[in-house]
Amino acid sequence: xxxxxxxxxxxxxxxxxxxxxxxxxxxxxxxxxxxxxxxxxxxxxxxxxxxxxxxxxxxxxxxxxxxxxxxxxxxxxxxxxxxxxxxxxxxxxxxxxxxxxxxxxxxxxxxxxxxxxxxxxxxxxxxxxxxxxxxxxxxxxxxxxxxxxxxxxxxxxxxxxxxxxxxxxxxxxxxxxxxxxxxxxxxxxxxxxxxxxxxxxxxxxxxxxxxxxxxxxxxxxxxxxxxxxxxxxxxxxxxxxxxxxxxxxxxxxxxxxxxxxxxxxxxxxxxxxxxxxxxxxxxxxxxxxxxxxxxxxxxxxxxxxxxxxxxxxxxxxxxxxxxxxxxxxxxxxxxxxxxxxxxxxxxxxxxxxxxxxxxxxxxxxxxxxxxxxxxxxxxxxxxxxxxxxxxxxxxxxxxxxxxxxxxxxxxxxxxxxxxxxxxxxxxxxxxxxxxxxxxxxxxxxxxxxxxxxxxxxxxxxxxxxxxxxxxxxxxxxxxxxxxxxxxxxxxxxxxxxxxxxxxxxxxxxxxxxxxxxxxxxxxxxx
Amino acid sequence: xxxxxxxxxxxxxxxxxxxxxxxxxxxxxxxxxxxxxxxxxxxxxxxxxxxxxxxxxxxxxxxxxxxxxxxxxxxxxxxxxxxxxxxxxxxxxxxxxxxxxxxxxxxxxxxxxxxxxxxxxxxxxxxxxxxxxxxxxxxxxxxxxxxxxxxxxxxxxxxxxxxxx
Numbered sequence: 001x002x003x004x005x006x007x008x009x010x011x012x013x014x015x016x017x018x019x020x021x022x023x024x025x026x027x028x029x030x031x032x033x034x035x036x037x038x039x040x041x042x043x044x045x046x047x048x049x050x051x052x053x054x055x056x057x058x059x060x061x062x063x064x065x066x067x068x069x070x071x072x073x074x075x076x077x078x079x080x081x082x083x084x085x086x087x088x089x090x091x092x093x094x095x096x097x098x099x100x101x102x103x104x105x106x107x108x109x110x111x112x113x114x115x116x117x118x119x120x121x122x123x124x125x126x127x128x129x130x131x132x133x134x135x136x137x138x139x140x141x142x143x144x145x146x147x148x149x150x151x152x153x154x155x156x157x158x159x160x161x162x163x164x165x166x167x168x169x170x171x172x173x174x175x176x177x178x179x180x181x182x183x184x185x186x187x188x189x190x191x192x193x194x195x196x197x198x199x200x201x202x203x204x205x206x207x208x209x210x211x212x213x214x215x216x217x218x219x220x221x222x223x224x225x226x227x228x229x230x231x232x233x234x235x236x237x238x239x240x241x242x243x244x245x246x247x248x249x250x251x252x253x254x255x256x257x258x259x260x261x262x263x264x265x266x267x268x269x270x271x272x273x274x275x276x277x278x279x280x281x282x283x284x285x286x287x288x289x290x291x292x293x294x295x296x297x298x299x300x301x302x303x304x305x306x307x308x309x310x311x312x313x314x315x316x317x318x319x320x321x322x323x324x325x326x327x328x329x330x331x332x333x334x335x336x337x338x339x340x341x342x343x344x345x346x347x348x349x350x351x352x353x354x355x356x357x358x359x360x361x362x363x364x365x366x367x368x369x370x371x372x373x374x375x376x377x378x379x380x381x382x383x384x385x386x387x388x389x390x391x392x393x394x395x396x397x398x399x400x401x402x403x404x405x406x407x408x409x410x411x412x413x414x415x416x417x418x419x420x421x422x423x424x425x426x427x428x429x430x431x432x433x434x435x436x437x438x439x440x441x442x443x444x445x446x447x448x449x450x451x452x453x454x455x456x457x458x459x460x461x462x463x464x465x466x467x468x469x470x471x472x473x474x475x476x477x478x479x480x481x482x483x484x485x486x487x488x489x490x491x492x493x494x495x496x497x498x499x500x501x502x503x504x505x506x507x508x509x510x511x512x513x514x515x516x517x518x519x520x521x522x523x524x525x526x
Numbered sequence: 527x528x529x530x531x532x533x534x535x536x537x538x539x540x541x542x543x544x545x546x547x548x549x550x551x552x553x554x555x556x557x558x559x560x561x562x563x564x565x566x567x568x569x570x571x572x573x574x575x576x577x578x579x580x581x582x583x584x585x586x587x588x589x590x591x592x593x594x595x596x597x598x599x600x601x602x603x604x605x606x607x608x609x610x611x612x613x614x615x616x617x618x619x620x621x622x623x624x625x626x627x628x629x630x631x632x633x634x635x636x637x638x639x640x641x642x643x644x645x646x647x648x649x650x651x652x653x654x655x656x657x658x659x660x661x662x663x664x665x666x667x668x669x670x671x672x673x674x675x676x677x678x679x680x681x682x683x684x685x686x687x688x689x690x691x
Binding site: 460471483484508 | 614615621623624625626627628629630631633634658659660661663
């Protein structure tokens with residue numbers, strides 16, 4: 001794709017660009033994606049693909065239709081840049097032409113799947129503040145990488161310019177030569193994830209659950225795939241003959257868990273390989289991925305809140321994940337927020353924030369939090385523990401009837417209420433708030449500990465709620481909401497002192513900084 | 527009991543007709559819920575060949591509870607509902623089971639609507655709904671003219687462009 005800067009600069013005519021022809025292949029694969037699993041199941045379920053002409057015929061038809069679809073999608077797909085807007089045309093039956101004003105663009109993501117990298121192209125995802133609602137983001141498919149980088153800089157740069165100096169004549173963005181713009185777009189490296197850290201991240205990722213599920217599916221297929229000869233070598237009689245003692249069971253469970261753990265590490269390496277956080281004067285650039293290379297560009301001034309997460313497995317190592325909320329992020333897979341850095345020492349977070357987003361730089365390691373009163377401890381523990389106890393007792397009774405007595409493993413469910421007590425106490429101990437110079441910090445804990453840093457001026461709305469039990473204990477829950485995705489980022493501090501909550505609710509007023517200072521270090525009635 | 531907002535809390539009340547609207551709404555809700563329970567228990571009785579008691583008791587309990595809620599709570603809810611439109615903030619205080627105290631800065635409000643349901647229209651009432659970038663909030667059951675007033679007032683005060691998004 002030739003540099004289109006000159007043509008764009010001329011206001012009169014709109015020049016439509018096509019995607020790189022490799023998009024036909026990408027579109028084909030994407031069209032196929034929905035059929036992939038059923039096809040694989042059909043092929044593996046029967047002895048072989050040659051078995052049934054009907055299956056073969058359907059497969060050929062699906063392939064053909066996907067291919068035709070890919071070509072047509074490439075033909076109808078166009079994009080163009082005008083001085084004010086990005087235009088995207090797509091759709092086969094429902095022709096769609098979408099216009100995105102540069103000024104509304106929130107984030108620009110670049111994604112390179114392995115196929116894309118082979119052809120030196122990238123997919124651009126452009127998000128606007130209308131997150132959540134349909135059509136809030138557009139994709140530019142198979143854009144040559146150099147063009148994509150230049151384009152990204154123009155899209156985000158144009159916005160910066162139109163905000164900084166709202167001179168209408170200045171709206172036509174001019175682009176630097178591709179070489180220099182690429183370097184500028186890369187920014188300065190702030191922090192990278194080393195391979196050792198990557199392995200630690202995988203080992204503590206806590207994604208063993210999903211890995212187990214995948215392992216389970218894999219094992220089911222193994223039965224079909226592994227030749228019968230191998231199966232016949234396994235001494236089934238010895239295994240099934242001996243009644244499995246606790247040792248054998250523990251060994252089996254341990255083995256499966258180990259494999260799942262290794263899978264989880266592998267998945268993490270694939271995902272976060274080569275993670276880099278970079279920044280320039282006004283943007284953060286996050287890039288990662290071994291196969292699918294992703295690169296997100298976030299305007300710093302659009303960050304609404306910073307969230308520091310400390311998963312259970314990483315808490316003892318003082319390792320934290322840093323995320324951000326921004327009005328454009330929809331990412332359902334990322335819980336409505338974007339990732340800044342997947343794992344780093346908690347000690348280093350404050351310094352990192354000071355460097356990349358000073359507005360949010362607060363002591364994350366040992367913040368002087370106002371903690372909760374003693375009387376709220378019961379609110380953290382009682383409800384869930386009672387529920388757990390009731391269910392557990394039910395389970396114990398059921399086991400007793402079923403087994404005619406309680407075997408050693410019958411007592412295992414009792415761990416649940418015990419864990420609820422433990423986590424209730426941890427949740428109460430870790431919870432707290434800190435308001436300092438117009439920035440609110442809330443910390444809370446379910447299983448993982450989560451700390452949110454939100455400047456008061458970025459809080460969209462705020463409320464306290466109090467149910468009858470809370471009212472009896474003079475407690476209330478504080479909620480704040482920042483713009484994030486379509487639904488907003490909602491954060492709460494549960495069971496705080498009702499009076500402190502009321503004062504805090506009033507103090508979180510955007511303009512009145514003096515009011516905020518007034519209750520920085522209140523003396524809480526115990 | 528502490529009302530959750532302190533002496534500085536919001537003062538404006540909704541239209542007194544709110545009580546009637548809520549009562550009608552709750553009665554419709556109770557009827558619907560009662561019919562669902564009735565239907566479900568009828569199916570169960572037929573399937574399990576049970577006794578009529580197992581239809582009568584759940585349906586009766588649900589309908590009685592719904593009726594009690596519809597008759598008893600609207601006046602209390604009306605008394606508890608307070609709002610106030612200030613120059614810089616909108617403040618709401620409501621709820622009889624869960625007390626909710628909400629504050630929205632004017633500068634964060636993106637747009638504001640009035641909506642009127644069929645029952646509201648009959649009593650000449652409307653609701654004001656205003657939106658921030660993180661959600662929507664409602665002041666229900668205001669007299670038409672008052673609702674238009676509140677809407678225009680919020681719209682005028684919220685005109686400041688939010689440059690933080």
